[in-house]
Amino acid sequence: MTGLLLLPAVILLVMAVVVGARWPRLWLGFTLAGAGAALGAALTVFPSGGGWEWQSKFLLGGETVHLRLDGVSAVFMALAAVVGGAGAVYARGYWPDHGHPATAPRGRVWWSALVLSMLLVLTVSNGLHFLMAWEAFAISGYFLLTLDPRKPAVRAAGWLYLATSHAGTVCLFAFFTLLAARTGGWDLGPLRADASCAPLFWLALAGFGMKAGFFPLHIWLPSAHANAPSHVSAIMSGVAIKMGVYGIVRFSGWLPVPPAAGWVVIGLGALSALLGIAFALAQNDFKRLLAYCSVENIGIILIGLGAALLGREHGDAGWGRLALAGALLHVWNHGAFKTLLFFGAGSVLHATGTREMSRLGGLWRRMPWTAGLFALGSVAVAGLPPLNGFVSELLIYLGLFDAVAGRQASAWAAMPAVIVLAMSGALALAAFAKAGAIIFLGAARTKPAAAAHECDGWMRGPMLALAGICLVLGLAPVLLWPALASAAAAWHPAWAGAMSPEPLATLGWVNLGLAATLAAAGSWLWRKVRANNLRRAPTWDCGYGVPSAKMQYTSGSFAGLAAGWFGWVLRPVRTLRRVRGHFPAHALRLERVPETVLERVVFPAGGYVMEVSTAVRRLQHGRLSAYILYVVAGLAALGVLVFMESLP
Amino acid sequence: MINSNLNLLIGLAMGLNLLALGTSRLPALIRAMSAQGVILGVMPILMGHELDWQVVLVALATVAGKGLLIPSLLRRAMRTAQIDRELDPQIGFVASMLLGAGGTIAALALTHQLPLLPEHSGSLLVPGALATVLTGFILLIGRTKAISQVCGYLILENGIYLFGLLLIKAMPLLVEAGVLLDLTVGVFIIGIIVDRIQRAFDSLDTRKLTTLHE
Amino acid sequence: MKSLLDLILRLDCWLLLAPLLPGIINKVKAWVAGRRGPPVLQLYYDLARLWKKSVVMSTLASPAFVILPAVTWVALLGAAMLLPLGPLGAGLSFRGDALLMLYLLALGRFATAWAAMETGSAFEGMGTVREVSYAVLAEAAMIAAVLSLSVQSGSLSLATMLTPSLGASAVLLAAGLFIVLLAENCRVPFDDPNTHLELTMIHEAMVLDHSGPPLAAILHGASMKLLLFAVLLVQAVLPMQHLQPLAAAGLLAGGVLGVTVAVGLVESLLARFAFRRVPLLLTAAFLLCLFALLVAWKGGVP
Structure with a gap:
């Protein structure tokens, strides 16, 4: 049963990859059907608990194809199927052909490819094939x-x-x-x-x-x-x-x-x-x-x-x-x-x-x-x-x-x-x-x-x-x-x-x-409020005459208090121009949280590696005589090593 | 029962450690330190031995020195040198409190691994001592004012005193000598620091006067 | 039939008795200050009056603005119903209901915060930020307290985990939970419920724009929250499982009264803290609960 659902899922998704560029409606149909079949396959695994396994004589890269779907992979497959289907529908409104004529077809193809490669990652039971599927999954994600x-x-x-x-x-x-x-x-x-x-x-x-x-x-x-x-x-x-x-x-x-x-x-x-x-x-x-x-x-x-x-x-x-x-x-x-x-x-x-x-x-x-x-x-x-x-x-x-x-x-x-x-x-x-x-x-x-x-x-x-x-x-x-x-x-x-x-x-x-209870209490209160007479008025602003939308709390000011406690790891970059004088012209406070691990750790480390490699690269200059010198020096060093070893 | 009373006192001393780390006021820090001194002073009497005159003497000396003499000296220094009551931390109060708590938990965990005498195994003496020493170090590193440094030093010394209590049965006189030595060093340091501070303030005042003259 | 009676009795306890607590606190404060003060039943009058009033709603707010107070109220009532009430025991008990109680309190907080932000007012923003930020530390203290109770009793449902033993653990826990009570209910020294200076408020600043029945729901919910924390504190600290039902009920009522009076005394004798010192106090509460956990771990049943 599982295999009977999984096979059409794969076929439908392959067809979606093929037709995606030209026929959006057909693509949507194939992708949804494929996702549905995959979901069904995952659901059939759960009640039996035993899982499903299939081994063919067919060789791929010198290895026999071995597929397996058990409880663990089925959980992930069901998720991939649901999100893959929902995203396909969503993409039709969000990334339509008339808005993105150049990229929308490509997006459809790679979408189905991504879902398909994830299904393969979840089912293959061979290290070599796993790596292939994993690479296909990573690449389609990139595109x-x-x-x-x-x-x-x-x-x-x-x-x-x-x-x-x-x-x-x-x-x-x-x-x-x-x-x-x-x-x-x-x-x-x-x-x-x-x-x-x-x-x-x-x-x-x-x-x-x-x-x-x-x-x-x-x-x-x-x-x-x-x-x-x-x-x-x-x-x-x-x-x-x-x-x-x-x-x-x-x-x-x-x-x-x-x-x-x-x-x-x-x-x-x-x-x-x-x-x-x-x-x-x-x-x-x-x-x-x-x-x-x-x-x-x-x-x-x-x-x-x-x-x-x-x-x-x-x-x-x-x-x-x-x-x-x-x-x-x-x-x-x-x-x-x-x-x-x-x-x-x-x-x-x-x-x-x-x-x-x-x-x-x-x-x-x-x-x-x-x-x-x-x-x-x-x-x-x-x-x-x-x-x-x-x-x-x-x-x-x-x-x-x-x-x-x-x-x-x-x-x-x-x-x-x-x-x-x-x-x-x-x-x-x-x-x-x-x-x-x-x-x-x-x-x-x-x-x-x-x-x-x-x-x-x-x-x-x-x-x-x-x-x-x-x-x-x-x-x-x-x-x-x-x-x-x-x-x-x-x-x-x-x-x-x-x-x-x-x-x-x-x-x-x-x-x-x-x-x-929440629904009941909410509707009850709403009805009570309506019965008591509801009136609209501006937000109370402490008597300030000219309220503006800019006076509202922003995302920075909302996070400021709690993010301040984590300042030791967030390392925000601050620009501050203080308020001066009785009638300050303008003041400024900008705060940006960088990608701290990337910008403070990985980039400096990469820069250091680059520096070392540039320094080493000076050895590589194209002068033949110097290369011969390297060879001689290397030989001499090896000779010394051998000589040292032979000593008692 | 006596052991549990002792543990209660050590627990209180550990709580005072955290209070000392968390407070932002100098007088509160001095109060925490002196309260800790009094608690430590009472401890030898509760250690479960017959009331030896030496032990009583140790206790009295400690209470008088740590609980009364040194704090009053510090308060006087604070008044005469007109030191600001707010502490300025280099390690924030919350951070130092969390550090102190982490240190206390680590000390408790560590004590399980140490090969202690069976009579000390259920007691909080060793973890209490470790935690107090650590608190002293955090205060010494994390606070800049001279008087808070002295407080840090004295809390550190309280921790060493707690270690010393492990030996009180064997060598009470040694502990007493240690107490007296510590006291001398403490008073000595306070003397130097108070003197320094007063001199600094004097010179500051004179400079102000000269600028006014000009 | 019996369970229905039990439910009604329990609901009565929470719904009808809760508004007494703020009245008692105010009476204590007035008494310390040498005034006569408002009547103990003042909040009941206020609630009745608000319930009949019409509602003014900000032009910026959506209908959720008047519905969300009901969500908060239901969440708080739900949390309260999970808590055992002395001899009555818990109405509904399952493994993990202590966590459900914590998360229901969080749901109430989320609804209040969302409603506050509906108005687009900077004051409400200020209050919301403080509420949700301080809650992070209070939550750590609460979970440490729940852990310590669970370690002590070896159980994870409120009905059986509130079996305290007198000792160092109980003292630490009482101190920690009392600080959390003050913080979560926005009392002095964290917040000043009487102030009319918006810059110093947390909870009051969040509900500035509410009026009429929604405000009544908010005020009643706040009093239930206070009662909830008081009941939790008393049952986490005072052993009453071996007492006669009447004595246990008396002990519980006396304990809650004691906590309320203590809140009133704290409020009369202490000034509100500067906001930068609030995290310090909440960290202290967390550490108290943490050390209670360690004491329970070391000294508890094997």
Whole structure:
């Protein structure tokens, strides 16, 4: 059954790649059908729990084709299918042929190629083929990202993406070749007993981590997500970086890991969660804010995964499974609400032409749908009940609290992780209160913001669908339990037994009750207000005579207080001209948070390497006589070495 | 029971460490330091030995010196030199408090690893001493005023005194001698610093007068 | 039938008794200052009056401006219903309900912040920024407190985790939670609920533009939040699980009264802190809860 659905999915997507350039409607149909088939294939895996495997005699690159779809990969495949389909519809409104005649056809082709290559990454079970699919996935991501190559910022972001992506691929090459050398073949599969493979985990963590974008390796992520077209940002943030998570989950499940792995992963997760959201809060570009928020959410996922690794290490503790389920559910949740938020951001960008929050304001009046859906996404991303973000965070919390209650050594990793998780939740609330408020509320700060327009149905439809997913995942999380249980069993077979999803079931009812009460109380208050007579008047402004939209809080002033606490890592660049005299002519305060890791660490280090290489390059000047001198000197040095060795 | 009373006192001293790190006022810092001195002074009496006259003497000397004499000297110095009551930190107050708390937790964790005598294993003496020494160092590094430096030094010395308490059963006189030595050094330093400050202020005043004359 | 009665009793406790607390605080303040002060039931009169009034809404605000106070109110009531009430126990209890309570408080904060920003006023912006920023530190302190309670009791549902033992841990926890109570409810020394100088306000600045029934919902919600924190503090510190129901109820009521009077005394005797010193105090609260956690870890049941 799975194979019967997967085959048409691949064929349909290949056809979408072929027809994409010329026939947009046909392309949309093929892509949607392909995504639907892939979703169906993923869903058929969950109830059986066993997974699906297929091995053919057909050779590709000297290796037999071996496909496999189990619980872990099916979770990611379902996400890729949903976002791939939703983005295809959204792109029709957001990046249409009449607006972008040169790039829209190319965008369609690469979109289907990206979805297809992600499906292949998730199914191939051979190291060589995995690398091929991975490369195709990275390259199609690059071409989607640079759809609009006239802008220098886009080219720079694309180049950075390509460079870092290949730096990660280098690690993966090393990983797969070393793995093949140890096992004697490229074929992949569970090798849980072979302890000699354990150190390879670090290579996988670095290689896949580059794609996942956790904290020190996130350098490519903000500029890529900010400069790509919004539907591309959505699939990159919602799904593509999850491929990195998939790699880490997959190979930490199949291969043994070093004892320190859980500690390192949970530490990296905590670091990403806290610093990612601190950077997000300080941004003025709303797409960069969303990008940094992805760093935070990857951190949350890694906290869950790290706890799962610790739990497996400490005798298959049940809390490890809870944390793993939470991490995988968060993969899903983040995919849903981040895609929704990027679609909303795209709608704002489409309507106003700017990504700077401080130039917007008051958009709810012109774009009520976008504003409402963005608000819903904000509630979800801040992890607030009754939406889905809370469900996965609760599962991770439960795992961590049980780890603390276990009073083993792992409690010392779980306690700080709990505190970091709570703080990053509160910071996420601040960041999204800021984003929503500065973009959509108050008065318009500039003319383009005042003249914005609501997005069309092609863009609204996918947003509504994703909002619906957020709502369903929040109100009925127990529906997802089979998927999570089958994924946990595929990751660690000892966790295969049935576990009663008691917290999930209760939480679903509580969320449902909460949502119903909220709706009832809200409508009741609204009706009461209407009955009491509602009057409109200007905002009370302390008696000031000439209120202007510029007096509102901006994104910088909103973030100032909390971002100040993280100044030691954010390192903002400030320009300040103080107010002087009784009638000051003008004052100025500019604050920009740089890409600190990139600009303060990676660039100086790269510059140093360049300096050293330039110095060494002086040896290479083209004079033959000097080269002969080098050869003679080298020979003499070797001779001396040999002579020294021969001495007693 | 006696041990738990002792632990309570050491816990209070650790709390005073954090207070000293978190306060932004000089008088509060001096108060925290002197309270810590009094608490440390009472400790030898509670150590669970028969009330030896030497132990009582150590306790009295400590309370008088750390709790009364030095703080009053410091307050007088502050008044005469007219030092501003606000501290100016090089390490922020929140940061130094978090550092101190982190140090305290690290000291608690470290003590589990140390090969201690069984009679000291349940006691907070060693982590308390480590944490207090660390607090002293943070104050010495992170505060610029001369008097706050003295306070930092004295808190550091409180930590060393706590270490010394481990030995009180074996060699009470040694501890006493250590206390007296510390006291001498403390008073000595205060004398020098107060003198310096007064001189600096005098010269400052004269320069002001000359500029006025011109 | 019994559960329905229980629900009604519980709702009555939270809805009807909560507005007493601000009245008691004001009475204590007046008493310390030697005045007669407003009646203890003043907030009830205010709520009744506001409920009948018409609403003035900013021209910039969307309909959400009047709906969001209901969201805050429901979130706070939901959080309160999760908390056990002495002999009554918890209305609904499951593993992790302590976290749900924290996140419901956060939902209330989000709704208030969003409604405040609707008006586009700089004052509301100022209040919102302070509220959401200080909440980061308060949240750290709260989660450390929940961790310490959970370590102490080995449980993660409020009904069973509030089984305190008297000792150093309880003292530290009480101090930490009391500071968080003052911060989260915007009392002196974090905020001055009486001031009319907008620059010094947090919560009051956020609700400046509300009027009529929404303002009533906000004021009632704020009093419920105060009661919630007081009940949490008392039950986290005073052991009452072995007492007779009546004695436990009395102890709880007495404890809440004590906390309220303490808030009033703090408010009378202390000045509001400069805003740059607020993070320091909240960090101190966090550290108190953290050390309570460590003490519970070392001294608790194996």
